[in-house]
Amino acid sequence: MAKKQTLKPNFSKMTTNELKAAFDSEWPFEVRSSWNGEMFQREEPLEKKLHPYLEWHNMLGSMLKHPLYVGSCDPEQAALVNFTIEQSQSQIDRLISKRKWYQVVFMHERAFLFDAFRQYIDQFDDKSYWQILAAVWTDQEQLWQNRKLYLQLFQSPRPQRQFLMTAAERRKLDGMPDEFPVYRGFIGKRGKGLSWTIDQSKAEWFARRFAMLTHLGQPRLLEGIVKKKDVLAYFNGRKEKEIVVDPANVRSLRTSAVQPGDDNEDE
Incomplete structure (x- = not known):
């Protein structure tokens, strides 16, 4: 049986309000792309309530940094931006009700x-x-x-804390010794943070990565010891073997320099 084809409306002949009313989230990609392109060209001023979120960047021009939209935005040609934020807020309202x-x-x-x-x-x-x-x-x-x-x-006392981690992450943490070493890659003065790892090579990779992204100083490795009872969480969703812990509970701290490595290594 032949697949039913969706006819693409002639968006260019519609008014902006007609375009908004015609929008269908179930459109195939090519139809939606055509609609987006047409809306992007429509002259409609940015909603006044959105103006506080406008910023100017020398390289990127006018940008909107709104909780529901981050991207370029011409304040005089903002039909698509206005509509996108309005639709997102409507969807959020429906989700809240459920x-x-x-x-x-x-x-x-x-x-x-x-x-x-x-x-x-x-x-x-x-x-x-x-x-x-x-x-x-x-x-x-x-x-x-x-x-x-x-x-x-x-550190919240709320019940059902077991849902902070997956079953596999809880098993991994349960199987760790009562005390164990943790590592944190850092630059500048950002040594005593919450995010550590049991994988020294991963911490060193982070130190080199941060050094590439900023100019805060020499990449360094911080090593310490934690008690399992003080660990707030163990996460491995991003394969980082991460330990979340109050840095006040990390003792026997030792700092060393991290040597530059292969920036293209696959992590």
């Missing part, structure tokens, strides 16, 4: 996931709290600036 908190948080742009977690935290059931905290933590690259807040979240 108490689908994981999806609610991850509807937000990556840079705003932590803010979204904190925004809805009082509405989470206990299981969702721990599962979403783990997901947001492992998704983020820049954790240092929020380390004190994250520590409070990991």
